[in-house]
Structures are given as C-alpha cells and as structure tokens.
Amino acid sequence: MTSGLWVLIATSAILVFWVVGAYNRLVRLKNAIGAAFAQLDEQLRRRHDLIVRLMTLVAGPLSQESGALDALTAAGNQAREAAERARATPLLAGPLGALAGAEQMLAASLQRVLALVEHHADLQHDAAVREIGEALLDTRHRIGFARLAYNDHVQAFNDATAQFPTVVLARVFGFFPLEPLVALP
Structure with missing residues (x-):
C-alpha cells in the first residue's frame, strides 16, 4: 500500500471516530435535558x-369564596393538561410555553x-393548612432550581449544536437549538 492510501484510511478513521463521538455527545446532552425536565415535572x-x-x-x-376556589381548580386542571402535553414532547417550545403560561395562571x-x-x-391556626403552605413555598423553590437546571442543560446542548464543526453534524442528524423555559412561578 502506498503512503497516500494510509493517509486516506487514517483520515477516514479519524473522521468516523469524530462523527460517532460528536453524535453521542449530542445524544447525551439531549438526554440530560429530558432528565432535567423529568425533575422539573416531578x-x-x-x-x-x-x-x-x-x-x-x-x-x-372558604365556601363563600367559590369564585377563587373555582378559578384555582380550573387553573390546576389547565396546568395538569399542559404538563401532560409537555411530558409527551419535553423538547418542543410550544408545549413548554403553554406549560409556563398555565403554571403562571395557577400560581396567580x-x-x-x-x-x-x-x-x-380558623384557617390561620390550622396546622395542616400551615404545613401545606410551607410545603408549597418549598416546592416553589424546588421548581425554580429545577427550571435553572433544565435551562443549564438546554444551554449546554445549544452551545454544542452551534459550535463548528459540530453544527454541520447537528443539522444533518436533526439536532436543532432548543428554547429555555422563561419562567415558572
């Protein structure tokens, strides 16, 4: 074999290893986004x-305040439906945006x-109500941290899909930048 053929084989092997490595990195980053969304969803x-x-x-x-209770029930139902849609496609901006909007209505x-x-x-002094209020506050903080983790993974994925020469491979295999979650109250 000639030295030119060896160079061609070595270059081809290096290119194949790079493609496989870059593809696997993109898959790993995308899977990390899914895992981060699962934590947020929890x-x-x-x-x-x-x-x-x-x-x-x-x-x-609070039966005399049926309007507020009905609004909370309706907002809760909308948020659960939006969460179901987002769970089915956690990497699409549309369902995630709808989820954020529904969660904002629920929070209000x-x-x-x-x-x-x-x-x-009577409710001010109810220990069970106070405990749930504290758990809701704790959960609000957890949601904030989970959203930040999700956005960090999205940013890492977006950075990887935008870097040359991986950007070429990303487009060929259908890896496109994703939208971060703007806010979840």
Missing part, C-alpha cells in the same frame, strides 16, 4: 398534589386563595 406534580390537598382543607371554610390563582386563607381566622 416538582410540578408535587405542587399540583399539594394544591389538591389544600383545596380539600379550605373548601368548607393559588396566591389569591392563600391570601384568603391568611385572612380567615
């Missing part, structure tokens, strides 16, 4: 469960009910 589910428990405790004492409705609870004498 915290959202926890908040939804806590809201249901809160509603059970305050429905009787929840704040209204919590304000009513705070002004209701």
Whole structure:
C-alpha cells in the first residue's frame, strides 16, 4: 500500500471516530435535558398534589369564596393538561410555553386563595393548612432550581449544536437549538 492510501484510511478513521463521538455527545446532552425536565415535572406534580390537598382543607371554610376556589381548580386542571402535553414532547417550545403560561395562571390563582386563607381566622391556626403552605413555598423553590437546571442543560446542548464543526453534524442528524423555559412561578 502506498503512503497516500494510509493517509486516506487514517483520515477516514479519524473522521468516523469524530462523527460517532460528536453524535453521542449530542445524544447525551439531549438526554440530560429530558432528565432535567423529568425533575422539573416531578416538582410540578408535587405542587399540583399539594394544591389538591389544600383545596380539600379550605373548601368548607372558604365556601363563600367559590369564585377563587373555582378559578384555582380550573387553573390546576389547565396546568395538569399542559404538563401532560409537555411530558409527551419535553423538547418542543410550544408545549413548554403553554406549560409556563398555565403554571403562571395557577400560581396567580393559588396566591389569591392563600391570601384568603391568611385572612380567615380558623384557617390561620390550622396546622395542616400551615404545613401545606410551607410545603408549597418549598416546592416553589424546588421548581425554580429545577427550571435553572433544565435551562443549564438546554444551554449546554445549544452551545454544542452551534459550535463548528459540530453544527454541520447537528443539522444533518436533526439536532436543532432548543428554547429555555422563561419562567415558572
């Protein structure tokens, strides 16, 4: 064999190893985004469960405030539906944007009910209501940290898909930049 053929074989082997390595890195980064979304989703589910428990405790004492309770129930249902759609496609901007919007509506409705609870004498001193309020606050912080972790993974993926020469490989194999989650209250 000639030295030119050896150079061609070596160059081809290096190129194949680079393509395989770059592709695997993109897959690993994309999978990390899915795992980060699963952590975020777990915290959202926890908040939804806590809201249901809160509603059970305050429905009787706050029955005269049915508008606020109904709004919270409706917002909770919308948030759960949006979460289901986002769970099915956690890498698409549309479902994630809808999830963020639904969660913002849920947070606003929840704040209204919590304000009513705070002004209701019987509920102020209820240990179970206080415990759920503290758990909701803790979960809000956890959601914030999970969103930041998700966005960090999205940023790492987007950086990898934008760097030359990986950008060429990314486009060939259908890896496109993703949108971060703007806000989840």
